[in-house]
Amino acid sequence: MSKRYYMPTQVFMGEECVKSNSPLFLQMGKKALIVTGKHSAKINGALDDVLEVLSSNGQEWALYDRVMSNPTIESVYDGAAFAKSENVDFVVAIGGGSPMDAAKAINLLTCQDIPKDKLYEGQYSDKILPMIMVPTTAGTGSEVTPYSILTNHQLQTKKSIGSPILFPRIALLDAKYMENLPKEITINTALDALSHSIEGMLSLNANPITDSIAMESIRRISLCFESLKSGQLTRKERFELLYASTLGGMVIANTKTTAVHSMGYSLTYFRDIDHGRANGLLLGEFLRYIEKSWPERVNEILSVMGMSTVNEFITILDNLLGEREKLTDEEIEKYASIAARSANVKNCPIVPGREDLIQIYKNSMNK
Ligand code: NAP
Ligand code: ZN
Numbered sequence: 001m002s003k004r005y006y007m008p009t010q011v012f013m014g015e016e017c018v019k020s021n022s023p024l025f026l027q028m029g030k031k032a033l034i035v036t037g038k039h040s041a042k043i044n045g046a047l048d049d050v051l052e053v054l055s056s057n058g059q060e061w062a063l064y065d066r067v068m069s070n071p072t073i074e075s076v077y078d079g080a081a082f083a084k085s086e087n088v089d090f091v092v093a094i095g096g097g098s099p100m101d102a103a104k105a106i107n108l109l110t111c112q113d114i115p116k117d118k119l120y121e122g123q124y125s126d127k128i129l130p131m132i133m134v135p136t137t138a139g140t141g142s143e144v145t146p147y148s149i150l151t152n153h154q155l156q157t158k159k160s161i162g163s164p165i166l167f168p169r170i171a172l173l174d175a176k177y178m179e180n181l182p183k184e185i186t187i188n189t190a191l192d193a194l195s196h197s198i199e200g201m202l203s204l205n206a207n208p209i210t211d212s213i214a215m216e217s218i219r220r221i222s223l224c225f226e227s228l229k230s231g232q233l234t235r236k237e238r239f240e241l242l243y244a245s246t247l248g249g250m251v252i253a254n255t256k257t258t259a260v261h262s263m264g265y266s267l268t269y270f271r272d273i274d275h276g277r278a279n280g281l282l283l284g285e286f287l288r289y290i291e292k293s294w295p296e297r298v299n300e301i302l303s304v305m306g307m308s309t310v311n312e313f314i315t316i317l318d319n320l321l322g323e324r325e326k327l328t329d330e331e332i333e334k335y336a337s338i339a340a341r342s343a344n345v346k347n348c349p350i351v352p353g354r355e356d357l358i359q360i361y362k363n364s365m366n367k
Pocket of ligand 2: 193275
């Protein structure tokens with residue numbers, strides 16, 4: 001079976017890379033739709049930098065700053081209605097995974113008339129506006145993925161729309177925007193990136209290129225475990241985490257995620273547990289489950305982090321996660337049924353059945 005690696009997004013990285021790449025913005029169009037969350041982009045300097053570039057280029061913009069964490073389907077239709085009324089011809093997303101994902105879906109719905117009940121059918125034309133992404137968390141890698149993950153109230157879960165047309169054209173990586181990212185968000189997002197790279201190595205779609213990228217991402221994140229725990233990260237470590245997160249995005253853009261993400265979505269949907277934390281809570285016990293039938297692969301992952309047992313890894317995760325949320329048996333049964341129906345649970349060569357999922361939830365949450 002042949003496998004492929006594809007990455008059309010141009011990545012620019014380094015201190016002040018937004019302002020030093022102002023000609024890139026000029027090539028994109030005349031009027032930008034800027035998509036952000038409510039607060040952080042206005043405080044961390046990212047919005048100021050983008051506005052300075054657009055002004056000096058003589059470009060116009062319309063600001064859509066209503067993106068909530070875990071954006072819903074309804075919210076991206078709202079964003080698209082705004083974008084259409086503003087006649088924008090390119091998109092700049094600034095923020096964590098939520099604004100970046102929302103921007104992709106808003107873009108799609110601005111360019112194409114897709115009724116809500118057809119959104120997941122994937123019958124899209126090629127019409128899309130060019131996108132620039134400025135991540136301000138180091139976790140999702142959405143700046144280099146073709147996915148937009150939306151909260152779907154009808155299905156009571158989060159579900160991804162994916163298409164090659166959703167790959168951003170440009171990603172601009174500057175860790176200076178993460179200088180004041182709170183400790184908890186820094187940890188959660190780092191665990192999300194770690195989960196992407198580990199799940200990528202356990203995916204049916206893994207190949208030598210994604211493996212190489214994933215191992216480099218895991219290695220860089222593991223070197224920051226101690227600083228993550230203390231909450232004292234240098235600018236250099238912030239860059240390391242940002243690069244590692246973009247590498248993780250390059251991995252899942254090709255491999256997709258597996259059971260950890262499928263299981264984590266219920267923790268977010270029903271218990272409001274942050275996306276990265278949800279994955280961090282489940283990752284250790286998922287590795288223990290895989291180890292039973294694929295020990296050499298799990299060893300490969302552990303050795304990149306300088307570890308020899310899954311227990312060692314779980315101790316590190318415990319240190320970063322603190323006290324774990326508890327689930328009732330009813331919750332576990334419900335979440336396992338939802339995860340068992342998800343597409344991504346089948347991306348790993350070892351597919352956990354419903355009973356396995358129940359056990360992973362129990363071992364992860366109710367220890
Ligand atoms: P997020 O929901 O984008 O942001 C979490 C919080 O961090 C928000 O309150 C945000 O504030 C704040 N924040 C962001 N940047 C900050 C900064 N530099 N300083 C201070 N605060 C900051 O969280 P995320 O973990 O980055 O993204 C999670 C979403 O991404 C989930 O919906 C998940 O499903 C999705 N995801 C997508 C992919 C993909 O491939 N597309 C992969 C993994 C996850 P504001 O709201 O004010 O901005
Ligand atoms: Zn994720």
